[in-house]
Amino acid sequence: MIAAQGREKLLEVKNLKKYFNVGHKEVLKAVDDVSFTIYKGETLGLVGESGCGKSTTGRTIIDLYGATGGQVLYSGKEVHGVKEKSKKKELTRKMQMIFQDPYASLNPRMTVKDIIAEGIDIHGLAKNSKERQARVFELLETVGLNRDHASRYPHEFSGGQRQRIGIARALAVDPDFIIADEPISALDVSIQAQVVNLLQNLQKERGLTYLFIAHDLSMVKHISDRVGVMYLGNMVELSESDELYDEPLHPYTQALLSAIPVPDPNVERSRERIILEGDVPSPIDPPSGCRFRTRCPMAMDVCAQVTPKWQEAKEGHWVACHLHDDEYKHG
Amino acid sequence: MDKLLEIKDLHVSFDTYGGEVKAVRGVNLDVKKGETLAIVGESGSGKSVTSKAVMGLIPNPPGRIKQGEILFNGKDLTKLSDRKMQGVRGKDISMIFQDPMTSLNPTMTVGKQIMEGLIKHQKLSRSEARERTVKLLDLVGIPNPDKRVKQYPHQFSGGMRQRVVIAIALACNPMLLIADEPTTALDVTIQAQILDLMRDLQKQMSTSIILITHDLGVVANLAHRVAVMYGGKIIETGTVDEVFYKPKHPYTWGLLSSMPKLHGKSEELLAIPGSPPDLSNPPKGCPFAPRCPHAMQVCIEHMPDYTELTDTQKSACWLLDERAPKVEPPETIGVGGSK
Known part of the structure; x- marks a missing residue:
């Protein structure tokens, strides 16, 4: 694996916050002070359980949700709050998104051709209708569909094929960076592998950078160079994917990894699991200090009082846990 | 081991506008006492339809069992009247559904939903049923069961709701439990809790389980035998x-x-x-x-x-x-x- 140092930063997320008002003056802190960097050409995986803020992070980065605080820099330039239309357009062309549900993310009243070409039209990337059509055909073939599909409607396709259309739409404007928000969780196992292979091949061919959001840890490990783990709106650990899976530092990451059932009966029989007690607390009123402490098997007194710092425990391995903070290490 | 359930040459079809959809085309299966059989396959492979046929839950029309026998303890379930089937369903065979968010009635307290089966099948009085309900909730690992019985499903989290669904399924000590994707809607850490619970309960009650899933990890974790559809x-x-x-x-x-x-x-x-x-x-x-x-x-x-x-x-x-x-x-x- 290539060391993170000396590589070009494509996206920098600094102290990103996204709060939702949920009435009665209550605030849901979906993403609270998350910072990370995505390097050019890599795949950063983002995992966590439902409600941990991983999708909100993705959507806030691309400005689908206005951020409550923090900064997102794309190639050093601010993404949020860009007023000037031409600059905004330039940014949205470079950053694209693939959504989770291939049934809900395609307009049922548009033909595949028009769905894919929408971005091309908006950004004026085709000079005439002939060129537009040629682009669409080329894109369809890139994602493993054929040109006959162009004039059909989404309902004529299976889930896996629709997800391919979603990918073609994202590719249409020649982006550098793609946020894939659970792109395979609605698909069957054998189809998941097809879509993941497609995404990896496209990355190789076009030098794309991915933010891959998913809850399936084994798939995330497969596709990602580095993986970040989120819990209740916070990033708790981030490192290269092999290292994260071989030597997880945060107790939550350890529990999460040990909870995945492995498709191997012998391993399952002999395995010792860390089974977490209880459920994820409400993000409206999260626990003080470390948010994981209420379920953490190793919680100390300090965890309730002090929020753990997000720091580099080893080179390229970030963690937010008092167990790995020199100041509190020994209880 | 004795065969508890035997499915012989089962064919199930659905009549749709597009013609007859042959969802299950000649399935032979048996489940022995106390074992877990996993049926794996992709969506549309017929795994859920097979299990629904066992429960007598194929909606007719459009669905129908075209052919075949489902022998449960030697008697053919496909030949039972609706009324007789109601005596089997929930008592001898019960089911855990995939989505705990939609399989509970939002307008009834959790306690009432568990008691329903107990009163109907086991002819318990209300107070006896309530007592047993509290015990069941305790068994499936819900803290403060005497308080929780009076609460509604929306007051429970996803994992807790699935525990309630399991409590309902286990209420009458069924001989066969059909679990249709019991953990698919849950997060991994909660899934680990539920799988653990199911394994413990099976040991305690020696129930046979048909586990329907597409997750091979869950199969490796829980099943004794596997059928791939x-x-x-x-x-x-x-x-x-x-x-x-x-x-x-x-x-x-x-x-x-x-x-x-x-x-x-x-x-x-x-x-x-x-x-x-x-x-x-x-x-x-x-x-x-x-x-x-x-x-x-x-x-x-x-x-x-x-x-x-x-x-x-x-x-x-x-x-x-x-x-x-x-x-x-x-x-x-x-x-x-x-x-």
């Missing part, structure tokens, strides 16, 4: 070790290969090309033939019979015929996990 048929069955370590059907190979491994890095996943067959016009031969890398002419024309490989393992594939060329399973099936 594809295109409305069982294409391979065997003990969990046989199916994971010595699979003989190319579809099982594909299924095992397309799962990423948690340890070690594989460059590319071995995907199964194409998509599952359209069951309104099912293929004449092997349903997997159009996607199978080893398909021969005969596969397209004739459905293979089962080859009995051991006492427990059967596989329906022409490659096992003595006239077929020898094909080795791909190395990528090397099941995940082991370091």
Whole structure:
């Protein structure tokens, strides 16, 4: 694996916050002070359980949700709050998104051709209708569909094929960076592998950078160079994917990894699991200090009082846990 | 071991505007006392329909059991009247549904929903039923059960709701429990809790379980035997070790290969090309033939019979015929996990 140092930063997320008002003056802190960097050409995986803020992070980065605080820099330039239309357009062309549900993310009243070409039209990337059509055909073939599909409607396709259309739409404007928000969780196992292979091949061919959001840890490990783990709106650990899976530092990451059932009966029989007690607390009123402490098997007194710092425990391995903070290490 | 449930040559079809959809096309299965049988397959493979047929929950119309027998303790469930079936459902056979968010009644307290079965089937009085309900909630690991019985489903989290659904299913000590994707809607840490709970409960109550899932990890964790379904048929069955370590059907190979491994890095996943067959016009031969890398002419024309490989393992594939060329399973099936 290539060391993170000396590589070009494509996206920098600094102290990103996204709060939702949920009435009665209550605030849901979906993403609270998350910072990370995505390097050019890599795949950063983002995992966590439902409600941990991983999708909100993705959507806030691309400005689908206005951020409550923090900064997102794309190639050093601010993404949020860009007023000037031409600059905004330039940014949205470079950053694209693939959504989770291939049934809900395609307009049922548009033909595949028009769905894919929408971005091309908006950004004026085709000079005439002939060129537009040629682009669409080329894109369809890139994602493993054929040109006959162009004039059909989404309902004529299976889930896996629709997800391919979603990918073609994202590719249409020649982006550098793609946020894939659970792109395979609605698909069957054998189809998941097809879509993941497609995404990896496209990355190789076009030098794309991915933010891959998913809850399936084994798939995330497969596709990602580095993986970040989120819990209740916070990033708790981030490192290269092999290292994260071989030597997880945060107790939550350890529990999460040990909870995945492995498709191997012998391993399952002999395995010792860390089974977490209880459920994820409400993000409206999260626990003080470390948010994981209420379920953490190793919680100390300090965890309730002090929020753990997000720091580099080893080179390229970030963690937010008092167990790995020199100041509190020994209880 | 005695056979608790025996399904013989079951055919289930649905009449739709687009014609007859043959969802299940000749399934043979048996479940022994105290064992867990996992049925795995992709969506549309007929695994849920098979289990619903056992429960007598195929809506008619459009669905109908065309042919076959479902013998439960020797009596044929397909021949029972609706009324008689109601006496079996929830008492001898019960079901855990996939989505705990929609399988509970939002307007009834959790306690009432559990008591319903107890009062109807076991003829308990209200107070007895309430007592037993509190015990059941305690059994499935819900803290403060005496308070929780009076609460409504919305006051429970997803994992807790699934525990309630399990409590309802276990209320009358069923002999057979059908769990249709019991953990698919749950997060991994909660899934681990529920799988643990199911395993403990099975040990305590020696219930037989039919586990329906597409997650091979869950299968490895819970099942004793596995049946792999594809295109409305069982294409391979065997003990969990046989199916994971010595699979003989190319579809099982594909299924095992397309799962990423948690340890070690594989460059590319071995995907199964194409998509599952359209069951309104099912293929004449092997349903997997159009996607199978080893398909021969005969596969397209004739459905293979089962080859009995051991006492427990059967596989329906022409490659096992003595006239077929020898094909080795791909190395990528090397099941995940082991370091």
